[in-house]
Amino acid sequence: MYQQIGAPKSNMKKFVLMASACLNVVLVIALCMTAFSGNNLSSPAVSRRAAVTGVTGGILAATRMARAVDPTNIFETNCGACHQGGGNNIITGHTLSKTAMEQYLDGGWNKEAIEYQIRNGKGPMPAWEGVLSEEEIKAMTDWVYEQSTTAFKDIN
Numbered sequence: 001m002y003q004q005i006g007a008p009k010s011n012m013k014k015f016v017l018m019a020s021a022c023l024n025v026v027l028v029i030a031l032c033m034t035a036f037s038g039n040n041l042s043s044p045a046v047s048r049r050a051a052v053t054g055v056t057g058g059i060l061a062a063t064r065m066a067r068a069v070d071p072t073n074i075f076e077t078n079c080g081a082c083h084q085g086g087g088n089n090i091i092t093g094h095t096l097s098k099t100a101m102e103q104y105l106d107g108g109w110n111k112e113a114i115e116y117q118i119r120n121g122k123g124p125m126p127a128w129e130g131v132l133s134e135e136e137i138k139a140m141t142d143w144v145y146e147q148s149t150t151a152f153k154d155i156n
């Protein structure tokens with residue numbers, strides 16, 4: 001169950017890397033075509049350098065994207081099934097709004113309590129410790145806390 005929920009996340013990283021790799025191939029082909037077509041002002045050497053720069057940049061960007069913790073993405077992948085739009089499909093009312101958390105979250109509405117529940121779960125909610133990385137748990141805590149007074153403020 002936990003594995004199933006966790007799986008799409010790593011697939012996503014692979015997808016980003018794959019997509020970037022494909023883009024790089026397209027870029028190289030495009031730049032090579034430019035380099036070897038006669039009616040072009042820039043010399044092939046310049047274009048080749050541009051191709052190399054483009055590829056290196058693309059790989060670096062892809063690595064950064066795959067590594068960066070994206071809370072919105074983590075939320076949609078792992079939490080969205082039960083907390084779609086910040087709500088709660090399993091237990092009505094136990095949403096991610098500040099007012100709901102003040103009422104239902106053990107320890108009240110604060111980051112420690114949010115982090116505790118993400119790590120340990122509660123009732124039907126699974127524990128995410130060991131499923132999400134430490135960095136991801138921290139990022140989710142901050143993000144949920146933030147959303148609870150903004151996007152999820154009026155979800156009930």
Ligand code: HEC
Pocket residue numbers: 075078079080081082083088090091093094095096097100101102104105106114117118122123124125126128140144
């Ligand atoms: C399988 C369904 C399920 C998934 C997946 C899930 N939750 Fe929950 N979550 C619940 C349920 C049910 C509750 C209410 C528990 C209770 O109060 O008894 C809850 C409550 C919460 C609360 C407290 C809300 C309140 O009003 O008390 C937070 C914060 C929370 N979840 C965050 C998350 C985060 C972040 C994720 C993803 C990493 C996540 N949940 C994934 C089912 C889920």
